[in-house]
Amino acid sequence: MLDISKLLEEIKASPYEELVITAPHTGVVSFGSIKVGDRVIGATGTWGEIPGTPLATLQRERNDKIIRATQKGVVEKIHTELEGTFVEAGTELVRLRHFLSKDEVLGIILKKALYLFEAPERAKYYFAPDIDSKIKSSGSQSVTVHDGMELFIMSRMKREAPLNYSGPDGVIYAVYFQHNENIDSGAPLIGVCPPDQLSLIEDVVVRVQTEWTEQE
Amino acid sequence: MQNTNHKVLVANRGEIAIRIMQACQKLGLGFVCVYTAEDSASGHVRMAKEHGGEKSLYRVSSYQDANELLAVADESGATAIHPGYGFFAEDYRFARRVTQRENKLIFIGPSWRIIRELGDKINTKRLARSLEVPTVPGSDRPVYDELEAEKIARQLFEFQEEQGIRRPMVLVKASAGGGGMGIEEVYDIDLFKSVYRRIRSYSLRQFSDEGVLIEQRIKDFNHLEVQIVSDRTGKNPVHFGTRNCSIQSTGLQKRLEIAPGFDPSSINYTFDAQKVLDDITEYSLAMARKVGYDNVGTWEWIVTRDGRPFLMEVNTRIQVENGVSAMISRVNGKAGVDLIAEQIRVGLGEPLGYSQENITFDGVGIEYRLIAENPEMKFTPWVGRIEDFGWDKHDWLQMHSHVPTDVAYDIPTEFDPNLALAIIWGKDLSEVKVHGKEFLNELRLTGQNQGGESLKSNVNFLRTKTDEILKF
Amino acid sequence: MDTEKRTQHLTERLTYIKDIFGDKQQENIRLLETKLEEFIQRENGLSVEDKFAALSTLEDLFGFVERNLENELTAMDKVRIVRHSQRICLRDILENVYDNYTEIGGKDENSIDPSMLIARAYITRRSGKRVYHQPVMVIGQEKGHGEEFRNGGSVKPWGNAKALHYMRVAETENIPVHTFVFTPGSFPVEDAPGAAQQIAKNLYEMAALSVPVVAVFSEGGSGGAEAIGLADSRLMLSHGYYSVISPEGAAAIEGRVRGGDRAGAELVEKCAHQLKITADDNVRMGYIDHKIQEPALGARPYHYEFFRSLRQEVIRATDEVVLNVKGFSPFRAMALRRRKGKSIEDLDLENIHVRWSLSRKARARLIAKRHAKFNKLSKSAFIDRRPIHRRVAAWFVEKGWDTYSYFKYDLWRSHQKKLMYAVEEVDAEARVLMDKVKGPWKKITKAIPANTSKADKEKELTMLSQWDEEDQGKGQWSYISPRAKEDRAITCPNAETHGCQDLWAPDLFGEYAGVCNSCGHHFPMEYQWYMHNIFDPGSIFEFNTEVESANPLGFEGFDLKLEQAKNKTGLKSSCTTFEARINNVKVVVATLIAPFRGGTVGAAEGEKFVQAAERAKKKRFPFISYVHGTAGIRIQEGVNGVIQMPRCTMAVRRYIDAGGLYLVLYDTNSYAGPLASFLGCSPYQFAIRSSNIGFAGPGVIKETTGMDIPPDYHRAQKALSRGHIQGIWDRRDARHNLSQALMTMGGRNLYYR
Structure with missing residues (x-):
């Protein structure tokens, strides 16, 4: 049985996470007006339609791309020495101190509560086409999985192979991978909630919602 | 330069x-x-x-x-x-x-218009047809409509039955694909639809295009190539001989390439092999002249058991196996031809500086593609760490590899799984076979993955196949 | 009435004055306030008689001040009057104007939409000794006196649908419809049937509703008003307003106010004045037939006199409409005529009887008259630079076409059709007979194997079509966007969710036709792209280019803006009309072009649209509306713009009733009035992928309803799921799809049924 209280206490002991914002691609960087100590926020609004705080601008092929905060936090470091220079992909630009949000805490605890189906190999993963369209239209929790079901396409070295789910029956409660992103072998792909555990999971959600206070 | x-x-x-x-x-x-x-x-x-x-x-x-x-x-x-x-x-x-x-x-590389014209397989077919160059039966443009696709497939099956082919087969391939990716064979018209859909969604994911080609699959054939080089004038293309790329993995990936394409001097063919080689080089040059081809390129051919060539496609790029053609080529009698250097030179605008008479051929070459994969398991790639990799030097051997030989190396999963290309030369077919086996026997290639499984490679596959090269 | 009630009443009148004038008229307000207070102080010490006398004096004073203030009312004051909770509402009118009524559209909160009220009512009249109960269908927005569930008279789509339903009931029952417009505007939600689409349906149906319709405007807020306002006789209360947009809304646009902020009171006042929204303005411009005088500072529920005159007015309006289309009734018509110096009370309307039900022929005349009435409107609100001789010539050509098409399509075709049907029938019969006879023979011939040449088949499969020049032109469009000349990369808006790479502008706006090659997102393209890539090359013939947008209200600063738009685009209005061909099918096209003032529709655009529809009708061509983008009705033209909603819808109705095929294709962003009328009424509406279609933008929805809407609320695929449009097209396939639509919806004979 999962000790939610204990888990929550553990997280409360170190509620911060350091976020490193790197250049998503090459380009000439400029930082605009942010300063160390500034509070920044990620995308907000019911549908995440209000963009997060701009941190830097990356210009490549005459196209300005604004790099925004994806999470709430405080600016810890800005690499101002890079201002106006051409940076390589993956160069560290800004460092944020981020206080864990309810959703993230929930994510951490759920990862312990759910049955995790792991990537068998380092590869890119996609949902099988029919599953994918179902998830896109009505969300992952609309999909019930069962042992032996053809659920994924594993794409590796340009080769694709179907991947069957194995584990308990249940609904897909969480999806941990994104398309076009390599997943290491052993990393979780999905979190499955068996029907008999649904009440436990709901309890976790309620507990986190009530007991975790987000800090500004 | x-x-x-x-x-x-x-x-x-x-x-x-x-x-x-x-x-x-x-x-x-x-x-x-x-x-x-x-x-x-x-x-x-x-x-x-x-x-x-x-x-x-x-x-x-x-x-x-x-x-x-x-x-x-x-x-x-x-x-x-x-x-x-x-x-x-x-x-x-x-x-x-x-x-x-x-x-x-x-x-x-060739100028963009040429890449566009020849990159379109159908357009290439049409160009070939206009010069009376034979092409493979099949769909006449990328098919986007399922019903149309099925109709063509049905026609192709009927056609093959009429021709008396025992096990007719249709090839379904992503129109935007190439190099053997996104191709599947269908033996039964009832299974066609599901294969078609699979290829279409693969194509959509990989190339953002739903176009699919449907062709007759000619089963019993050899896969030949003609290496063409031409400078920016586009007026005087030359060829650097032919290659035979018939030894492939189950996924229709090339594993072994031999130059020249056939060896009538030591092997008896049921057809006039020299004429086929002459025909396909002549056809290829004619097409190159027609479009004003202005860089390196490869004309890919299918040759059936009865010695009929069909043009498959034109690859408007330098190919992996360019080195094996270079190995047997001599310009003004000199060895050490580097087709990539030639490509850069003409690409930057220098004239070729020689013509077909200056190019001669000497001996037979083999290129081995060394790959960490398991030939027993449908050539599934093996992923892990290479711990030891090395070979003995010979004057008949060229090695091309990005894998370091002094430190261990983790194979990245993003790309083609090629580890190295080994190019072997011999003065004739029997000598090159001996050299090839010698190389494979001396090769050191070991490693392990996270699961403790030791490295799987295609070395044994290459060794067995060496006996069969250039036989039809 | 006892003193207490009278005092109370006076207090209410004072509050009302304060509400209407706000900070203005402080002196008068203070005077009334002091006098009323004085009286209340003294009240207890006074005898009953003195109290009555004092109250009467006070009441006289109130009346006097109110009459004085009446003369100083501004347009904005009238807006406040109309919005006041003491303003008469439809229930008051039902109680006081009609002799009896039954509510049929629900009761209070228990209604599908409490802001739309429907009642069957009757008016009792005498003729000689006989008593007649004349039934009418009363339809109108109910604001109530501040009850929240009435939603301020802002009707939801299903409320308008209910109104339409009962108009058709009235049509079945052959009784007149009285509509009362008490709405600040429609509730801008897209939930099915959709605000815009439903209003469009209402307009389309009302355009040919075959019973008399009399509309009375108190608060005529734009699209919401039009949903029930298309009438044979349009009356307006003297203190009402009829406008394209609320003055606050106009001020927000004029003052470029964004997100949550509000425009200053002064600007609002100025906009209210400039928009020419009062009854007098609208009567002068011809959009209202007659003004009904209200008591000073506007009618409130206790103004019983007013209800009497309102009753007379609606009776007379109905009588007039009916008599105008009835065969023979000179005396009664004369009796009803308005004369100088004669007020409506002088007419003995109660004792004249006019039967309100119409014969079949009269119904047809009624509709024809209604169309003629609206067609004449707003003719002076745009510039027509065609020289007079050309206009005359155009008139003759039109008449010529009329005659030609009568002979070609109506007379000749109807006979031809009958003949054709007869031939078809005989042919079908003969076929069945022949099949029976030939049956056995066929079986025999089938048994012999067909001798199709093997070589032919091989040739078909191996020798493909020729490699020719034509194939080298692929990926080429006839028109290339100027943006394709910039050497820069563009980020697809879906990059984050779909992983699209940056696109090179020359690829994107050239070969890709503005479509992201990874996710299929459609970037907006210039209207020229469609003109040149959809229609057959060189087939476009533009007409009515001389019709120009103007500034009919003399809206401040608008002349300059219009000039700028004309210079920037090289166009004279946002609407371009032309004839063209698609795969050799001739069509008439009306476009709304976004770069010209946001593709807004004013009098010039409306006129061009109407004329295009007429042309399509005369020439028997399919009619296509290509909406490159429209932000709605042009607010600076006020009602001159709004009136294009019914006008253009009626033109569409005439066209479709004549047998035409009307297709609408939306692109980029299409919103508001045009959508809620002549576009939304098409049975065949399609959208280019990634376009937005809706009634009101997210900002307006937030402001009027307080709801946050999801970012994809107006996306084409949502509109498709709601049933508002019939399909979504890839831009690159637009030509093909349009051609296909013409073939499948028009058939071989393309358009005329």
């Missing part, structure tokens, strides 16, 4: 990136390399670090993002881009962008 005032952006990775850098060095040109985070241990990165000058190595987010490559080209002061093979090599839009943007660069 007369004008060495160029810097070439190497828009590729691995073995070909190294080959391009070596060619640049040979020609006295500057170069700049790119790599992605997953590839930082690759030999090409090491070579760029060791031999490149200032501004010669950049980390990018992807090899497949044109914006990254061009941003790096501008930043590093590159004047030309070499696409290698794969990635942007046959992307006419990339070639067009490179040559039409404000800061114009040279695309080392």
Whole structure:
């Protein structure tokens, strides 16, 4: 049985996470007006339609791309020495101190509560086409999985192979991978909630919602 | 090279990136390399670090993002881009962008219009037809409609039955694909629909295009290639002989290439093999002349057991197996031909400087593609760490690899699983077979993965297949 | 009335004055306040008689001040009057104007939409000794006196649908419809049937509703008003307003106010004045037939006199409409005529009887008259630079076409059709007979294997079509966007969710036709792209180019803006009309072009649209509306713009009733009035992928309803799921799809049924 209280206490002991914002691609960087100590926020609004705080601008092929905060936090470091220079992909630009949000805490605890189906190999993963369209239209929790079901396409070295789910029956409660992103072998792909555990999971959600206070 | 005032952006990775850098060095040109985070241990990165000058190595987010490559080209002061093979090599839009943007660069490859015309398999077929060059039966353009696709497949089955083919088969392939990816065979019209859909969604994911080609699958055939080289005038193409690429994996991937395409001097064929070789080189040159082909390219042919050639497609790029043709070629009687250097040279605008009479051939060459894979398990790639990799040097052997031989190397999963190309020469077929086996026996290639499983490679497969080369 | 009630009443009148004038008229307000207070102080010490006397004096004073203030009312004051909770509402009218009524559209909260009220009512009249109960269908927005569930008279789509339903009931029952417009505007939600689409349906149906319709405007807020306002006789209360947009809304646009902020009171006042929204303005411009005088400072529920005159007015309006289309009734018509110096009370309307039900022929005349009435409107609100001789010539040509098409299509075709049907029938019969006879023979011939040449088949499969020049032109469009000349990369808006790479502008706006090659997102393209890539090359023939947008209200600063738009686009209005061909099918096209003032529709655009529809009708061509983008009705033209909603819808109705095929294709962003009328009424509406279609933008929805809407609320695929449009097209396939639509919806004979 999962000790939610204990888990929550553990997280409360170190509620911060350091976020490193790197250049998503090459380009000439400029930082605009942010300063160390500034509070920044990620995308907000019911549908995440209000963009997060701009941190830097990356210009490549005459196209300005604004790099925004994806999470709430405080600016810890800005690499101002890079201002106006051409940076390589993956160069560290800004460092944020981020206080864990309810959703993230929930994510951490759920990862312990759910049955995790792991990537068998380092590869890119996609949902099988029919599953994918179902998830896109009505969300992952609309999909019930069962042992032996053809659920994924594993794409590796340009080769694709179907991947069957194995584990308990249940609904897909969480999806941990994104398309076009390599997943290491052993990393979780999905979190499955068996029907008999649904009440436990709901309890976790309620507990986190009530007991975790987000800090500004 | 007369004008060495160029810097070439190497828009590729691995073995070909190294080959391009070596060619640049040979020609006295500057170069700049790119790599992605997953590839930082690759030999090409090491070579760029060791031999490149200032501004010669950049980390990018992807090899497949044109914006990254061009941003790096501008930043590093590159004047030309070499696409290698794969990635942007046959992307006419990339070639067009490179040559039409404000800061114009040279695309080392055919001009974009030629890539567009010949990159379209159907267009190629039509061009071939206009010159009375035979082509494979099949759909006459990319098919987007399921009903139409099924109709063509049905026709092809009927056609083969009428021809008396015992087990008719239809090939379904992604129109935008190439190099054996996104191809499946169908033996039964009832299964066609599901295969068609699978290929279509594969094509959509990989190439953002739903177009599918449906062709007759000619079963019993040999896969031959003609290597063409031409300078920017497009007027005097020459060929560097033929290659036979019939030994492939189950996924229709080439594993072993031999130059020349057939060897009538030591093997008896049921048809006039020399005539076939002469025909396909002549057809290929005719087409190259017709379109004004202006760089290196490969004409791919299918030759049936009764000795009928069909044109499959034209690859408007340097190919992996270019080295095996170079190995048996002599220009003005001299060995040491480097087709990549020739490509760069003509790409940058130098005239070819010789004609077909100056090109002669000597002996037989084999290229082995060394790959970590399991031939017993449908050639599934093996992923893990290479711990020991090495070979003995011979004057009949050329090795091309990005895998370091002095430190362990983790195979990245993003790319083609080629580890190395070994090119073997022999004065005739029997000698090259002996050399080939000698090389494979001496090769050291071991490793392990996280699961403790030891490295799987295709060395045994290559060894067995060496006995069969050039036999139909 | 006891003193207490009278005092109370006076207090209410004072509050009302304060509410209407706000900070203005402080002196008068203070005077009334002091006098009323004085009286209340003294009240207890006074005898009953003195109290009455004092109250009467006070009441006289109130009346006097109110009459004085009446003369100083501004347009904005009238807006406040109309919005006041003491303003008469439809229930008051039902109680006081009609002799009896039954509510049929629900009761209070228990209604599908409490802001739309429907009642069957009757008016009792005498003729000689006989008593007649004349039934009518009363339809109108109910604001109530501040009850929240009435939603301020802002009707939801299903409320308008209910109104339409009962108009058709009235049509079945052959009784007149009285509509009362008490709405600040429609509730802008897209939930099915959709605000815009439903209003469009209402307009389309009302355009040919075959019973008399009399509309009374109190608060005529734009689209919401039009949903029930298309009438044979349009009356307006003297203190009402009829406008394209609320003055606050106009001020927000004029003052470029964004997100949550509000425009200053002064600007609002100025906009209210400039928009020419009062009854007098609208009567002068011809959009209202007659003004009904209200008591000073506007009618409130206790103004019983007013209800009497309102009753007379609606009776007379109905009588007039009916008599105008009835065969023979000179005396009664004369009796009803308005004369100088004669007020409506002088007419003995109660004792004249006019039967309100109409014969079949009269119904047809009624509709024809209604169309003629609206067609004449707003003719002077645009510039027509065609020289007079050309206009005359155009008139003759039109008449010529009329005659031609009568002979070609109506007379000849109807006979031809009958003949054709007869031939078809005989042919079908003969076929069945022949099949029976030939049956056995066929079986025999089938048994012999067909001798199709093997070589032919091989040739078909191996020798493909020729490699020719034509194939080298692929990926080429006839028009290339100027943006394709910029050497720069563009980020797809879906990059984050779909992983699209940056696109090179020359690829994107050239070969890709503005479509992201990874996710299929459609970037907006210039209207020229469609003109040149959809229609057959060189087939476009533009007409009515001389019709120009103007500034009919003399809206401040608008002349300059209009000039700028004309210079920037080289166009004279946002509407371009032309004839063209698609795969050799001739069509008439009306476009709304976004770069010209946001593709807004004013009098010029409306006129061009109407004329295009007429042309399509006369020439028997399919009619296509290509909406490159429209932000709605042009607010600076006020009602001159709004009136295009019914006008253009009626033109569409005439066209479709004549047998035409009307297709609408939306692109980029299409919103508001045009959508809620002549576009939304098409049975065949399609959208280019990634376009937005809706009634009101997210900002307006947030402001009027307080709801946050998801970012994809107006996306084409949502509109498709709601049933508002019939399909979504890829831009690159637009030509093909349009051609296919013409073939499948028009058939071989293309358009005329």
